[in-house]
Amino acid sequence: MPSSESPARLQIVTAASVLTEGVQLHVPVLITQIASASMMRTLHAALQAAFSLDYPVSIVGELAADDPQLSQTTLEQIGDKKGISYPAVIYLPAQVSAVTIAVQQLVEVVAKLRSPDGGCPWDLEQTPQSLTPYIIEEAYETIDAIQSGRAEAMTEELGDLLLQVVLQAQIASEQDLFSLEEIAQGITKKLIRRHPHVFADVEANSVEEVRANWEDIKAAEKGEATGKTQALSAKMQRYTRSLPPLMAGLKLSEKAAAAGLEWQDLNDVWTKFYEELAEFQESLLQSDTEHQLSELGDLFFTLVNVARWCQLDPTAALRSTNKKLIDRISTIEAQTTKPLAEHTFEELEALWQAAKQQLELEAAVPAPTPVKDEAEVLREGLPTAFVAPEGRLSTSDPTNSELPSP
Numbered sequence: 001m002p003s004s005e006s007p008a009r010l011q012i013v014t015a016a017s018v019l020t021e022g023v024q025l026h027v028p029v030l031i032t033q034i035a036s037a038s039m040m041r042t043l044h045a046a047l048q049a050a051f052s053l054d055y056p057v058s059i060v061g062e063l064a065a066d067d068p069q070l071s072q073t074t075l076e077q078i079g080d081k082k083g084i085s086y087p088a089v090i091y092l093p094a095q096v097s098a099v100t101i102a103v104q105q106l107v108e109v110v111a112k113l114r115s116p117d118g119g120c121p122w123d124l125e126q127t128p129q130s131l132t133p134y135i136i137e138e139a140y141e142t143i144d145a146i147q148s149g150r151a152e153a154m155t156e157e158l159g160d161l162l163l164q165v166v167l168q169a170q171i172a173s174e175q176d177l178f179s180l181e182e183i184a185q186g187i188t189k190k191l192i193r194r195h196p197h198v199f200a201d202v203e204a205n206s207v208e209e210v211r212a213n214w215e216d217i218k219a220a221e222k223g224e225a226t227g228k229t230q231a232l233s234a235k236m237q238r239y240t241r242s243l244p245p246l247m248a249g250l251k252l253s254e255k256a257a258a259a260g261l262e263w264q265d266l267n268d269v270w271t272k273f274y275e276e277l278a279e280f281q282e283s284l285l286q287s288d289t290e291h292q293l294s295e296l297g298d299l300f301f302t303l304v305n306v307a308r309w310c311q312l313d314p315t316a317a318l319r320s321t322n323k324k325l326i327d328r329i330s331t332i333e334a335q336t337t338k339p340l341a342e343h344t345f346e347e348l349e350a351l352w353q354a355a356k357q358q359l360e361l362e363a364a365v366p367a368p369t370p371v372k373d374e375a376e377v378l379r380e381g382l383p384t385a386f387v388a389p390e391g392r393l394s395t396s397d398p399t400n401s402e403l404p405s406p
Contacts, residue, residue, distance in 0.1 A: 009028075012029075015034045023092075027094050028093050034089065047092075051092075053076035055074060056072070057073055107166060110163070138157065142154070194218070197209075246304070249304040250307070253308050254308065266310070279295050279299075282295075283296075328356060
């Protein structure tokens, strides 16, 4: 479904070039210099090997004739055509997939929403900057849908995320900056360029070799010497710019550990944690908010290191706790007829414990692997999870499993 604002393109090739190089039908193709019936048969066989037999084809007889013959047929039936005057020409329309049509429809709908003539006032007011919160929101909703495993939810949320890309491209195209086509072409070229083991003759038989090639190609693209080690701080800056703070903290911890900035064992990490906890508690006795934030950040980062040593994902852990809180409140709300704020503390405590017990019973089918009683963790005062382990625990440095990023 080509846009009315984008003129159609035509690819003109010779029969000889099609036989030696093939042809792509992303735009209409005119195959010229089909000099004889023998060449037509050879071309017919080559096209049949590349495209479906029901593909529409138009055969045009000698163009120099006063009344050139035009015959519309299919690829399968070319061989049955009689009386073709040579040299002949074959016209093949562009091969448009259902995916291409669907994406083009989305592009046209977004363009209509942004049109000053009958468009949507809200969409017309948007800028690349005003839309950035929605990119983050839709990305997290997509992650949640993927983790739910529900195909319907994943389809919807991936569509919402795609909409943000198309919106950004539409606004940029209105300002003659770039287009969705350039975005797609750019990432396609980058993927081909950075995967020479797939699209060229470079060999890579392991993930490590793929990563090494990727980094060399990436360095060459940025004008850096191949094999040159990028400063650790420069890599870290990229994570703080592109990731939420908790995810960035884990990445920074991994990079620092890989560079040798690491504790000897987990017991040392726990010691650091209690040190930071004490410093944070001390800061709360003062009135310096900046200092309090600094100490709280140190405490968070040390806890991230604890998670890394235990090979746990802190973002997934916090997401699970957030969900657990919502589930408990939802269960409480289902058990009462008045707003939570109208309950006494004692009533809320009783409702909380009842909801907790109910959810634990529901989760116990099938019975989970035995874990420490959560009541021990939620006691009044300092949670027992903060108590340093008696024995010395150790683990090897986790392998940096980061995949290459564009």
